[in-house]
Every structure is written in C-alpha cells, then in structure tokens.
Amino acid sequence: MKRTRKRINASSRKVLKHRYFRKKENKSILNRDKEVWLSFESGEYLVSKLIVGADGGNSWVRGQLKIPTVEQDYDQFALTCDVLVEHSHSNTASQFFLSTGPLALLPKSNPKSYSIVWTLTPELARSYENLSKDKFHKKLLSASNGFVGKILESTNIRIRPLKMICAQQFIKDNAVLVGDAAHVFHPLAGLGVNLGIQDIASLNEVINQCIEKGTEVNDAKHLRHFERWRKSEAIKLISMLRVINDIFKSKNKIVNFFTKTGLCLIDNNSFIKNFFVKKALQVDFKPPKLSKKSE
Ligand SMILES: Cc1cc2nc3c(=O)[nH]c(=O)nc-3n(C[C@H](O)[C@H](O)[C@H](O)COP(=O)(O)OP(=O)(O)OC[C@H]3O[C@@H](n4cnc5c(N)ncnc54)[C@H](O)[C@@H]3O)c2cc1C
16 A cells, blocks of 8 residues: 655654654654654654654663673662652652662652552562561551551552663764663662753763854754764763662671661761762762853
C-alpha cells in the first residue's frame, strides 16, 4: 500500500508550539547527513537539525539510533507507595540507611503525607508487596523507627527492579540523549531529576555557543563537547552511588561498625554535617551556567 508522506515544516510556529505527538504515533528515526527525520504512523514526518531523546530509561530514541548501553543490576528492588502518617513532616525529607537498603520518606503537599522509596532485596520487596495493610504498616513503622508516628494509610504500592543503565554514546550524528535516556542510576541520592535538568541546561549552553559562533546546532565539535561533559558527570555520579550503596549493603561487621560510627559522628556535629551537605550539592563539579546562582 502506498502511503502519502507529508512533510511538516519544523520551523513553523504551529509545529513547535502546539503540536504534540503521542508515544505510539512515532514510527522511526532516520539520521541523514545534516538532518534527522522523525516519521509517524500517520505518514507524516518531521525534519530537524537535531533530535533530543528525553524519553526515559527505556528510550525509544536510543533504541532507534541503535546506541548500545552498559547495564548493571543492583540486585535490589524499589518499593514505592504513598502513606498518610500521624506526625507532620515540616517539609523535610528523611532517609534511613538500613542493612536491606535505604528507606526514603519524601514529603508531599499534604503535611502528613509522604512518598516512600524503600530499597529492599528482591525477596523482601515481593513479600512486602503482598502483605496485608496492617502488617505492611508495622514493617514500615519499625523500619522508620517510629519517626513519623503511626502509619494511618498506604496506597499505590509498587515494586520495580533497580538497574544502572548508561548509554555508550550520548550523541549520535544529529541526535542527543538527556536524562534517563542517557543514564539511569540508584535512587538513593534522589539526584536523577537534577542530573537530567543539568543535561538540558548544558545542551542549552552548547546550542547558544553554536549560535554565537554561527555554526549549526548539530555541529559535531560542539555536540562532542556536550557528550564529554555530560558523560563524565554521569559516570562520576554512577560510581559514587555504587560505592555508597555497596558500603551500606556490606555484611562485613568492621565496615558496618565504621559506617555506623561515622554516620553518628556526622549527624551529631553540625559543622561536619554542613560540610558533607555542601559537598553533596556540588556533585556536578562543572555545572552549566543556567544552574549557577545569579550574582
Ligand atoms: C523508585 C525511584 C525513585 C526515585 N526517586 C527520585 C528522587 O527522589 N529524586 C530524583 O531526583 N529522582 C528520583 N528518581 C529518578 C527519577 O525518577 C528519574 O531520574 C527522572 O524521572 C528521569 O526523568 P526523564 O524525564 O529523563 O525520564 P522519565 O521521567 O522517564 O520521562 C520520560 C517521558 O518520556 C515519555 N516517552 C517515553 N517514550 C516516548 C516516546 N516514544 N514518544 C514520546 N514520549 C515518550 C514518557 O511517557 C515520559 O513522560 C527515582 C527513580 C526511581 C526508579
């Protein structure tokens, strides 16, 4: 069957500002010499100088471009849910480092409601998912050491395996990967969104440089600079989180002793605590201009 193909002018305001395409409408990506073609099931297609893959860990864009990935199973699951608790959270997130993995309590807009991200062994996650509400609340109460008071309600319990994914290329011809499409890592530091936003801010900076220098936005030299920059930041973070996770997962008594003693020391000394908080916030050693504080 012959299909009529209609070219959509990518520079038209209508396409850029008002036209949204849903996931299932995408058909294929074709990288040509100086442009990239995105075709849709409808037979229409978009032609652009650059395509940005910001479509998450199972990136369709990455798959279409046949970009290989390095993947590593953390051998842990994340159990996520929403809970209503007895005590107010005062807009403060808390994290408990347990031998089974970290338990994060993330405050929601309701002052007595949290989002829970609980890293567990695969076996524990599967068994907790199937517990009665009452038993699950008791487990959570004990893991959080009664910190939030009684657990009154829990909803949306889901479990998913945790896996590190890093694309071997963050750019390919006229395409760029950002966010989880480029890198997925352990949620223990809650930095996934941060790094994704910094990728976008960095891309913005690189594109501005192209415009200032009068080169095309898909200029290979500038895109390679973007790739080196973002890849090194992602690899730093992936390695750092791997070490932290391994330390907390360790069953070695000496490692556990020093970890616990060290954490108590840090927790009780506001000077040392502030030092580490500052360091943690400077994970990105070369932040894009957009993410720096204005003078
Ligand atoms: C259990 C867990 C807890 C986490 N907790 C935190 C936390 O506390 N703080 C934090 O910063 N990060 C956290 N993260 C990481 C964070 O969720 C991700 O890093 C972040 O969501 C990545 O954003 P993204 O936009 O790159 O991808 P996504 O959030 O996955 O968004 C991708 C989007 O692309 C769309 N899409 C996919 N395919 C197509 C297609 N073919 N066409 C069109 N659209 C498409 C999807 O529908 C989706 O809307 C956590 C992750 C997990 C697994």
